[in-house]
Amino acid sequence: MVLIVEYNGTDYHGFQLQANLPTIQWEMEKALWELTGERTRVMAASRTDAGVHAKGQVVSFRTKSSLPPQTFVNGLNYYLSRDIAIRTAYRVGDSFNVRRDATSREYNYYILNSLIRSPIREGFSYRVGGHLDIEAMNRACQALIGEHDFISFASSTGVGTKNTVRRVYRAEMEKDGELAVFNIVANSFLPHQVRNTIGTLIRVGLGRMRVDELCSIMEAKKPGLARPSAPACGLCLMRVNYPYPFEEET
Secondary structure (H helix, E strand, O other): OEEEEEEOOOOOOOOOOOOOOOOHHHHHHHHHHHHHOOOOOOEEOOOOOOOOEEEEEEEEOOOOOOOOHHHHHHHHHHHOOOOEEEEEEEOOOOOOOOOOOOOEEEEEEEEEOOOOOOOOOOOOOEEOOOOOOHHHHHHHHHHHOEEEEOHHHOOOOOOOOOOOEEEEEEEEEEEEOOEEEEEEEEOOOOOOHHHHHHHHHHHHHOOOOOHHHHHHHHHHOOOOOOOOOOOHHHEEEEEEEOOOOOOOOO
């Protein structure tokens, strides 16, 4: 079974299970037990960090239950807390792997470019008071596109994989009034890669770093070199893409 999940990650220590800490995975597995009576493990396409939100997280799990997909949607939403919601559900074959079968992940990072705080946007954006040069930030974005070793943009303590090469398909900034949005699409991401990237891009936008300096950071291939890491509150997993659409059960 596959679920499309939306959540406010503010009060959670990320998606993945952690001992004695609230996580999205724990809440979902608890709700599944309430609904089906099964103790089952759920797997996510992208393991979001503490405080990170999701609009289109994709989660899969195995079940012996014959409940139709819409009953899973309605039943899980009944048991889940109000900051987690199941948008849709699909039945898939046993060979499906929610992580390996994904072709790309898409994140947005929201910046409130204002001297004055916004109580409405607080918790879902990062406020930057100084003027942001969006054109300069987009020039820097161009250097990110393509296949590169992004280890300099990963957390110095979070890189646990030998392969740190990733392919970025899109990276761009848009600004509408006070809200600036960074959109990035890649085959996958290293730990804290997006937050370290936008933290560096903000420095470019504020005139504290040149575009060629960002390129030098990438070429240095030194973990944790890109900084500062932008706060988790502005980051949202928008969607996970697959080479085929999920089909509704008939």
